[in-house]
Amino acid sequence: MTHESQQFASDNYAGICPEAWAAMESANVGHAPAYGEDDWTQRAADAFRKLFDKDCEVFFAFNGTAANSLALASLCQSYHSVICSSSAHVETDECGAPEFFSNGSKLLVASTADGKLTPQAIRDLATGRSDIHFPKPRVVTITQPTETGQVYTIAEIQAISAVCRELGLKLHMDGARFAHACAHLGCEPADVTWRAGVDVLCFGGTKNGMAVGEAILFFDPALAQDFDYRCKQAGQLASKMRFLAAPWVGMLENGAWLRNARHANRCATRLADAIIEVADVEPMFPVEGNAVFLRAPEALLEYLRAQGWRFYTFIGGGARFMFAWDTAPARVDALAADIRAGSTFAQQAAA
Amino acid sequence: MTHESQQFASDNYAGICPEAWAAMESANVGHAPAYGEDDWTQRAADAFRKLFDKDCEVFFAFNGTAANSLALASLCQSYHSVICSSSAHVETDECGAPEFFSNGSKLLVASTADGKLTPQAIRDLATGRSDIHFPKPRVVTITQPTETGQVYTIAEIQAISAVCRELGLKLHMDGARFAHACAHLGCEPADVTWRAGVDVLCFGGTKNGMAVGEAILFFDPALAQDFDYRCKQAGQLASKMRFLAAPWVGMLENGAWLRNARHANRCATRLADAIIEVADVEPMFPVEGNAVFLRAPEALLEYLRAQGWRFYTFIGGGARFMFAWDTAPARVDALAADIRAGSTFAQQAAA
Amino acid sequence: MTHESQQFASDNYAGICPEAWAAMESANVGHAPAYGEDDWTQRAADAFRKLFDKDCEVFFAFNGTAANSLALASLCQSYHSVICSSSAHVETDECGAPEFFSNGSKLLVASTADGKLTPQAIRDLATGRSDIHFPKPRVVTITQPTETGQVYTIAEIQAISAVCRELGLKLHMDGARFAHACAHLGCEPADVTWRAGVDVLCFGGTKNGMAVGEAILFFDPALAQDFDYRCKQAGQLASKMRFLAAPWVGMLENGAWLRNARHANRCATRLADAIIEVADVEPMFPVEGNAVFLRAPEALLEYLRAQGWRFYTFIGGGARFMFAWDTAPARVDALAADIRAGSTFAQQAAA
Amino acid sequence: MTHESQQFASDNYAGICPEAWAAMESANVGHAPAYGEDDWTQRAADAFRKLFDKDCEVFFAFNGTAANSLALASLCQSYHSVICSSSAHVETDECGAPEFFSNGSKLLVASTADGKLTPQAIRDLATGRSDIHFPKPRVVTITQPTETGQVYTIAEIQAISAVCRELGLKLHMDGARFAHACAHLGCEPADVTWRAGVDVLCFGGTKNGMAVGEAILFFDPALAQDFDYRCKQAGQLASKMRFLAAPWVGMLENGAWLRNARHANRCATRLADAIIEVADVEPMFPVEGNAVFLRAPEALLEYLRAQGWRFYTFIGGGARFMFAWDTAPARVDALAADIRAGSTFAQQAAA
Structure with missing residues (x-):
């Protein structure tokens, strides 16, 4: 074709890019321990730590629906709520996955012109109700870039994370096309994530050239406690993990x-x-x-x-x-x- | 190595077998529609229909934990229960995934010497309690072959499905190594599944030579209603589905x-x-x-x-x-x- | 006071009205079987059947949050969605209970001036999306009277149920103040419910003069299958059921x-x-x-x-x-x- | 009769005892704020604090199924497990409620002769598996007295809580008949609960003479965080709370x-x-x-x-x-x- x-x-x-393919091919040699006990998984996680200049906790999920939903579920309980844009993928295109994985956490949507949340919109949603009859806001999720292709600047993310910290909210970034945001900003991945106050990032591999697979990065290791169990229970632990991890090595180690x-x-x-x-x-x-x-x-x-x-x-x-x-x-x-x-x-x- | x-x-x-690999390579050409609208997915589903001599509904999930849990969840409600062997993988090694996907369905375990359920064990568990304080049995799941490597004969499965029909229970088969059972029995896949009364089969690809992926076959199309939504919500719908489907083509079309x-x-x-x-x-x-x-x-x-x-x-x-x-x-x-x-x-x- | x-x-x-109190007092004599096997429960259910001129299935829950959420959960699966008004109590004041009980069903809200859904609003929400990435609409819930005190006329409900039948949706009525709607309309309860196409009604007792308790009426018995198990599992089966049922006798039998x-x-x-x-x-x-x-x-x-x-x-x-x-x-x-x-x-x- | x-x-x-009835009657005067903002709720909570000589957090649920399930769900995540006796009510008679409320937490059962868990049985279950494929033990629940009427001594509970602390497990007590255990032991409620290492107690009111209602006591306030939201979402927040609270006043204040x-x-x-x-x-x-x-x-x-x-x-x-x-x-x-x-x-x- x-x-x-x-x-x-x-x-x-699009299909699989040459670098991801070559890494899968390299990984498909002989035997390797299952469930992430292999060298490729270690190497991929280390590649993320190097790229982000941070000793973060790294997990691999099969797709973005799962990665985002698991991450959000880990940041709140069923009676909490998640603040997002009205055009956020988690709201419009995941068939209720965030609610399913969290067992009921409600999404509170802010109508936005360009898909970007603002500190004010977050504040309004987070402080509009404080009674027990309404799920307590606990997480903010932003999509970087947004579903319509706008990129949050570092300053915008810093402003959002500041209001999150003030209000006791965690900040999650849906980075289904995170690479494209970095390409646009020309900045270090760290600058637009943990250094700007992001707690958890879902880094998309599929749209970046892989066959399948997203990475979940917890910049605060305490938030990652038992997340491996969560992935396993939710059907997101690959037995032959090396084939989910190796493409990341191919993607990350050579740019x-x-x-x-x-x-x-x-x-x-x-x-x-x-x-x-x-x-x-x-x-x-x-x-x-x-x-x-x-x-x-x-x-x-x-x-x-x-x-x-x-x-x-x-x-x-x-x-x-x-x-x-x-x-x-x-x-x-x-x-x-x-x-x-x-x-x-x-x-x-x-x- | x-x-x-x-x-x-x-x-x-083990890694990826040559036939699965070659199919993935063939699939990695040019562009293809996402989410299963591609030719490979159609071709893989058709290959299953031909292999089983049945116009069944076919779905693809990333791993066995998800495939089994989604299938079981589709067969019962949260207040129902699932009868299985005490050594069944769903009971011992899926970290509560069946309970998670079903939102609480309880597994009723029969202690068995060899991992095989018997009609009597099923009857005992299904009829032991009939009060509202105990989850109502609705599904039987058997692992073929069992976790310790024993293969149900066709007659054994027929006997189990007979008691299931009598008691109003659906019959699910965890076929993480279904191919190995067929190899042992030397029978047609149909003979040991739908012709013997199995309602839903999870056919394992990973242990059979693929990188990732299990197929869920509903022999009764009515049971598959909206199952595509269930997969999507649960994070089991691959965007680049061709890479989940193509290996099946490679595995099935040439034996x-x-x-x-x-x-x-x-x-x-x-x-x-x-x-x-x-x-x-x-x-x-x-x-x-x-x-x-x-x-x-x-x-x-x-x-x-x-x-x-x-x-x-x-x-x-x-x-x-x-x-x-x-x-x-x-x-x-x-x-x-x-x-x-x-x-x-x-x-x-x-x- | x-x-x-x-x-x-x-x-x-407000407190408990004299009729409800007297019935509780009458019920508080001697011993009675638990979990609804008592005469009061039978009598209350019969009183509902007589009031609605219908051999409906009747269940008793502790409060409206549970009654509505259980009813909605029984009408859809987690990957389905529920259409409601933006001011519906299930959306604004139940802390995510519908999502919790259903394990993730999303509420699709129609902005309405007066809290009333219209056939057109339902049609728009039900047909706006038909792809797998969005939860499939399965239920419409209306509040009678609305949270702001407007009462749907019989004709309005008929029009809503017509579009529901056309689109394959079930119709649920949140009747937290159902009695007040009947009082306003001056009609038979049957006319504004099952005769107008309502499938399930939650009839509120608390706001009508009881201490606690709502009744869930399934006008189509098939929809009530195993609903008793659902109530039990969800913590809504009273052991001393007579005290939940007797007040209904007091309320219904004498008007x-x-x-x-x-x-x-x-x-x-x-x-x-x-x-x-x-x-x-x-x-x-x-x-x-x-x-x-x-x-x-x-x-x-x-x-x-x-x-x-x-x-x-x-x-x-x-x-x-x-x-x-x-x-x-x-x-x-x-x-x-x-x-x-x-x-x-x-x-x-x-x- | x-x-x-x-x-x-x-x-x-049995019905409602005179003391509970009289308190309900006293409470049924005039108007009172809803959802627990009333004086009776405050007074009942204070009565518990006095009885237990502890500034504990007190919540009221409608029944024992809900009280126990909510308490357990608050102590673990869906991928965790709860250790209990094989004859525990949560395992045998709650229709999967603990699994439902927790969204999948598995119960690990110890076969016991008399329904009593022992430190050794807990240790065996808690340490038998430590891999990710099995839900991580996080909570122990004991029934006091057991379902067959045996009462844990203070020393037995101390021994159990010691192993819990050692292994990082929380200790929950299902006290559906807690009063009967205290009557048997002749001890202060505090001695057999928080002073012996119990973290959360569900104190049963129904079997003790009330119409409906159980109290959930968190002896460590940190564990009670947002538990009010959890109750609300799960349909366990009474609007006319005074009628759930007043009977406790009647029961506790006069012995x-x-x-x-x-x-x-x-x-x-x-x-x-x-x-x-x-x-x-x-x-x-x-x-x-x-x-x-x-x-x-x-x-x-x-x-x-x-x-x-x-x-x-x-x-x-x-x-x-x-x-x-x-x-x-x-x-x-x-x-x-x-x-x-x-x-x-x-x-x-x-x-």
Whole structure:
């Protein structure tokens, strides 16, 4: 298959990047102890500790739904609540997983324009009710970058963590595309996480080029107590753990995690730049990660579909395009050309 | 690494078999829709339907803990109970996962000599209490082969399913090593499952040569209603599903699932045969699958450890050896030789 | 204590009405079998069946949080969702109980002006998403009367149940103050429940004059299967059940349930009527049940507090007054007089 | 009804004692704030603090199933386990409630002759497994007196709490009949609870003469953090709390709790003494509380049934008789006489 078939409906459409694949191949030699007692798991955990310059506790889960839900469940009890944005993946796309893993913790959602929580929104939700009839807020979760591709600055995270500490809340970061945020910010992973006050990070591997797998990093080891039991009970402990861990070694030890993310981000910018002057088309959000959300007339979107493009749409006319580690720039250009052509088509149709 | 390093503490120590690997490699080309909308997932499900000669509903989960727990949870409510053997993996080694996924379903355990449930044991547990203060029995789960390597015959399963139907119980089969049971029985998978009255089967891929992944087969489609939502909520829906599905294609379409199991079983028999005359050593259970449990003096076990062998032991002196798709017969022979030498050593020590 | 001490912050402030008390006293004679095997429990269930002209299944729970949550949990699985109004008690005041009892079912809230769901709002929520990443809608819950005291007409409920049937949703009614709705509508309980398409009703006893206790009525017996086990497991099966059941006998057999509700409703109307011309004060909602929500200047509310009145307030200046079976009309008049005086006071303060 | 109708199948058959009733009557005057903000709740909590000579945290739940399950859930996470006797009520008669409230905590049962856990049994269960595949022991629960009526001595509890502290386990006491244990021991409640190392006590009110209600006492306030939210979410917060609290005032402030228990215990002893010489009949357990378990021939039991007696029987021929605060000694004598007559009858039948 060549890049002509690439679709940008989701960054989950891409396969396994060479570095992750090579590490799996290296790991697939002979025998190794099960359940994380192997060398690859140790090496992957150490790679995270080095990358974050922190002796954190590292766990591996199969996917982001589980990683986020387990992390949140470990930070609160069933009668507590979790503050998040109304567009947070945990609220909109995990089929009630956070509530399931926590046995009932309620999500308190703040309506936000761009998916970013603010200190004020957190304060409002955390202090709006203090009676026993309402679940007590205990955790804040932010998605970095947000589901629409905006990246919290270090200062923004510091401000959020300050209000969290003031109000006795823990701060969790859903980093399904954490690498893309780092690529955008050009900062050390530590600066935008524990140094900025994040307690727990779910670092996404799948969207970064792996087949499967997310890492959960507890920067405060005390919060990780018995988390291994929690993973096991919840069906998230891989028996042949080396195959969940080795790809991380491949990604982290040679910088593929960042290269992949930078490439995906650049493809997003490439599309955004290419359509900047196209009539009736405009980005719905600043393009900071690997996503481009375009507001466009339905006729244009219909034109794109007729050309074979697949993408998610949203109420009000938006279309989402997500780029991956393997996106071919030529294919982005082809999309941009079709958008341009579609715009003309749509204008003629409307005339 | 050569086979000199092979250990038989667990069949999870083995890696990915060539057929599964090749399929993953084939799948890692270009883009594919996420969450099971891809061709590989369809093809894997169809392969199961062909293998079982049944238009069953097929789901893929990451590991056996999740597959079994989700299947059991789908068959009962929190106030129901699940009948199993006292040595069932769901009771002894899943850290309360069945209780967690079902939100409280209790396991009712029957003490059994060989890990096999009997119709009488099921009847006793299912009818012992009928008051509201005790969770109502709704499901029977059997492990095929049992955790100690015994294989239910088709007639035994038929007898169990008959009592299940009589008492209004569903029948679940934990087939973490289902392939090994088929290899032992030499029967069609259908004969030992749905044709014998099994409602749901969890077919293990990991111990059969895959990196990760179990399949859940509902032979009665009505029981599978909304099971896809259940998997999603519980963190068991892979985004890049093709990598969970493709290995199954590699395993099923060319018979690797059965070849792998036969090889593992033969290695177990090879060991059992080789130590048949060794003094003070005897199999604790009939060797029907890929496991050999040996009763042996502690001095002998100590000797083996000194030679570098790793294995699990049990109260009373037993040692477990599990063989995999890649077990080198020469390595089995080396173990047998060490057992023989250890026996002599132990006898001298005792003298 | 005389009525001078009565407060209208909540209808839970009232005690046990004479009819409920007398029945408890009658029940407190000699010995009776436990766990609902007694005559009082049978008699109470029969009284419900007679009142509703329906051979329904009747269960008794300790409070409304449990009754509603158990009923909802019985109508869906953890990966399903429940449609409710944004002001529904299950959403705002049960500390995540529905999510806890159901092990994760998400509430989908419709913003409503008056707390009433509409067929269109239900349709929008039920059909907005149909992908696996979002919990599948399975139940609609309406509060009758709503938390702000509006009563669904029979026609409104029929329209809601029609859309429920069309979309495969079950219809649950939170009747914490169901008696007050019947008193307002002047209809048979059957007309506003099962005859209008309601599947399950939680009929509140506490706010109607009992010490404790709610009844759960399944109009479709099939939905009640094993619900007794569900109650038991969830800590809602009273051992000395006669004391939970007898008050219902006292309430239902002689019409106290309706008399109490009528009295409370009349008191609400009495207050509303009395302040109709008071400057700067107006009802926030139509007064149809036993609640009056008043929009009033903060200075007026402060004045009322200074006179010793207790009440809940809401963002934007609202104050809630709830009337009970024992409310003394003279005390309502006293409140009205103080509101009038407070209005004058507030106007002078503002001048 | 006169005492001729008294049955001893359960101490839940008895009604409400005069002291509890009078307190409820006193509480049923005028209005009182809801959800425990009333004076009666404060007074009841204070009465417990005085009785236990300890500034403990006190909560009120509707029944023992909930009280025990909530307390255990507060002491562990879903992946932890609870050590109990095989005859513990939480294991045998709560329909999986502990697993439900805790979202999956497994009960580890020790087979015991008399229902009493021993330090050795606890140690064995707590240290038998330490791998991640088995839920980590975190709590020990003992029933005082046991389900068969044996009372732990202070020294026994001290020994148990010592091993708990050593192994990092919390100690919970199911005191469904705690008063009866105190009556038997003749000690201060503090001596057999917190002074002996108990962390949390569920003090049963129902079997002690109340209509409904159990108290949960946290002797270490830190363990009680947010327990009020836990109760609320789990449907155990009474709105008209005064009616759950007032009976405790009636029971505790004037010693009724102890008088009632002493009376019940004496009735048990009265029966045991009266049948001491009866042929073929013997107590199965020492009579220390308000229960008498008799081993007797089936013909004798059949004779008793024919005389109208109701009682629970057990595999192997045992019959249980439980005595309450209101048991008429003459009725005990009547039972004893019938046992004597039944014995003669059974011997003749066997001859």
